[in-house]
Amino acid sequence: MSLQKTLFGKLLLLTLAMVILLGSLVSVVLYHSGLDSAQxxxxxxxxxxxxxxxxxxxxxxxxxxxxxxxxxxxxxxxxxxxxxxxxxxxxxxxxxxxxxxxxxxxxxxxxxxxxxxxxxxxxxxxxxxxxxxxxxxxxxxxxxxxxxxxxxxxxxxxxxxxxxxxxxxxxxxxxxxxxxxxxxxxxxxxxxxxxxxxxxxxxxxxxxxxxxxxxxxxxxxxxxxxxxxxxxxxxxxxxxxxxxxxxxxxxxxxxxxxxxxxxxxxxxxxVLLPIMWRILQSVAVVLCIALLLSAFMARNLSAHIVGPLRLLEQRVRDVVDGKALGQTRKSVPLAELKNEIGTISQAIEAVTEHALYHKNQELQRNNALLERLSQTDSMTGLMNRRKMNEQLEQEYSRVCRYQGTFVLMLFDIDHFKQINDTHGHHVGDLVIQELAALVRGMVRATDSVARWGGEEFLILFPETDQAAAMVIAEKIRAAIAAHRFPVPRPVTVSIGICQHRPDTNLQELLIAADKRLYQAKSGGRNRICVGDSE
Ligand SMILES: Nc1nc2c(ncn2[C@@H]2O[C@H](COP(=O)(O)OP(=O)(O)OP(=O)(O)O)[C@@H](O)[C@H]2O)c(=O)[nH]1
The missing domain is CATH 3.30.450.20 (PAS domain)
Structure with missing residues (x-):
């Protein structure tokens, strides 16, 4: 039974009790005084x-x-x-x-x-x-x-x-x-x-x-x-x-x-009939007054208790349904009530706010994670191709505006298919992961390293010219060739390098780097080819 119905029920009982009590009292008084005056x-x-x-x-x-x-x-x-x-x-x-x-x-x-x-x-x-x-x-x-x-x-x-x-x-x-x-x-x-x-x-x-x-x-x-x-x-x-x-x-x-x-x-x-009639009238008046009083009390209780409680109930539902997370405390006037309902409401708002804070934190963490996942290659932890494209766009815009330069280094593991075929894919994965970690550790924090394709990697060297890039590329090539991967033969990479020219767009630059890589492959692998976009 709802609170309002319970309140009305109790008030009705109270009214009846009042009517019975007052009615009996009035009846007794009227009966005796009426009888006395008649006598x-x-x-x-x-x-x-x-x-x-x-x-x-x-x-x-x-x-x-x-x-x-x-x-x-x-x-x-x-x-x-x-x-x-x-x-x-x-x-x-x-x-x-x-x-x-x-x-x-x-x-x-x-x-x-x-x-x-x-x-x-x-x-x-x-x-x-x-x-x-x-x-x-x-x-x-x-x-x-x-x-x-x-x-x-x-x-x-x-x-x-x-x-x-x-x-x-x-x-x-x-x-x-x-x-x-x-x-x-x-x-x-x-x-x-x-x-x-x-x-x-x-x-x-x-x-x-x-x-x-x-x-x-x-x-x-x-x-x-x-x-x-x-x-x-x-x-x-x-x-x-x-x-x-x-x-x-x-x-x-x-x-x-x-x-x-x-x-x-x-x-x-x-003698008795007029007395009884007067008693009946008085009881009717008492009944009317009692009903009016209880109606007034019911209205009052409804306005001050039932109404706010219903709002509170709705608010709690909203909180439970998660709708309350989008609302501010000011939208709920209940918390300003100076009574128990106000106190409960304040507590609910505090809990909601607390929940909201934690939800936001969690959301931020999840967003960050999602962002990281959306930017990272899950196997190597390097940038993925999408993120690298963003980086390239950014760097390209920056260079176009501030007249700087940058170098792209595209490299690919030589005969990687043989590793897979000979030792299995999981060993191939290990080689890719070790190589990624090795390369990442060799470049500056400001350089971007991405897994560009299956066993293909791209490094963006900002504010770097071709000569400097050559030095780094050689160091990387040599380090990879010297590194002992979990395969019984040396692992080498072929590298294509291309420097940005003011008249070259990003796409042309990437194609040029790919061409140099191809040249390195066809030139015998485990080597570096340099050149610009022509
Ligand atoms: N284990 C493993 N293998 C991969 C992954 N991505 C690409 N590959 C494999 O790498 C191999 C690349 O082979 P190819 O493109 O023929 O090149 P290659 O064997 O390295 O020969 P060259 O590049 O010409 O030296 C394919 O067999 C792919 O299946 C990867 O994430 N893990």
Missing amino acids: AVIRNKNLAAAHHIRGYVQPLRSVVQYLAAKDFVREAMDTDYRDESRLLELFRVLQDANPTIHFIFAAYEDGRLVINDYVPPPGFDPRVRPWYEAGVRAGPALSGGIPYREIKSDEWLVSFSQVLLDEDGGLRGVVAIDALVDAVMEVIGARDPSFTTARNLVLDHEGRILFHAQDGLIGTRFAGWDSLAPMVGEGSGQRFLEVDQRTWMVQFIHEEPLNWTVVTMVEKRE
Whole structure:
């Protein structure tokens, strides 16, 4: 896998880890803060409902307690006291003073009902009505408020009642106040725009619903009461409850004097959905930021690491392929980077430069060798014919320009064929090699000696005239003739000498030397013939 892919892979993993970590953190924080604020909202609604109920109920309870304490209310049942008008007047005044009072009335053990503006249905017996029974049950205390349907209108009412007792504690009757449930629900049952599933309800000490927006539920037992009841003693609190197969977030306040519990409940789904949505948005934002960051990092890494590394890789390939030998260091900006890549690059450049130096040295050596080989006769180590031609051209040009002279001496081994034939080619080779060494050792360094053909040699004597050349030629001839070659007979050479004349070209000069050699051969061999080009 390429470095770039590996880097991207690792960055992706890092990004995912960041998203998971930050996302979890953000989710936990958002979940708890969202839940806390939702709970605070529900708690405030619950408090407001409780305050409202308290404010609504308390004056009614006070009126009932006040009436139950009055003798004339109790005594209204007596047969000698038939003046109901005073009592009815009091009821009216109290009702006018408090518009929340729907009915205010007293009922007596003899079955009589004292009430304003209400005609009971035929056969009506107050002693079997729920408010009467509740008052008797609670006596002498105030009954906690019970819900019941008004017998004629079928409206839901909440009744607060208290028994009327004589001095001996005998039951005389019950005084009661009815409040309309609707009036309370108008306030505490109002729809809430922030939580559409929010609802307030009031429960009595047995979990019966006293106030609820749905009339049908009033008087029934609250479905979550079993779970809520153990907590009611704590005064207030909150918990999740399963009601109607849905989970609700429930906040409650227990109203001690009434022994009522004011409940505010919101469906959990409605609380959690906005929180979840906010978490989702935040995680998306975190994801976007993380992706942007990793993209930026990937770009940065690519620009500062992967890019230079690729250049470096290419450079190394070039070095390996030998392409780098033709380049200078300046063409590679990597070496100027002030980091590890720059250091590696510098090292590569140094190695390349080193290799380049050695390659050049080797090349020079090889070139020199090649040049030498191209100029040298491999058997004798003397100049070859090609090199001698160059030398001749050079000398000829020089002489033409500076008015000097030179001499050519062409010589050939006599009867060399016989040596080969008699002793073999390898012996012939040895003779040629020994003769070459001998001649080379006899002439000046400035003289050029070449193997001109098979057993034929040419010597160029610069700045030499014919007379001087004759002397050298004779010395060479004599030395060869006297030398003991690896053959059992003397080896001699025939020599042709020719001096350069201003009117002679090189070709003519060579032909002339060859002619003199031929003359020497035909003249009996082992001799020297001299002459110019004519
Ligand atoms: N061993 C050996 N023989 C060579 C070499 N070059 C030429 N020869 C031989 O030299 C001989 C020259 O023979 P010829 O040209 O007939 O001349 P010669 O026998 O020397 O007779 P003259 O020159 O007339 O005295 C030939 O047989 C060539 O094969 C060489 O490098 N090594």
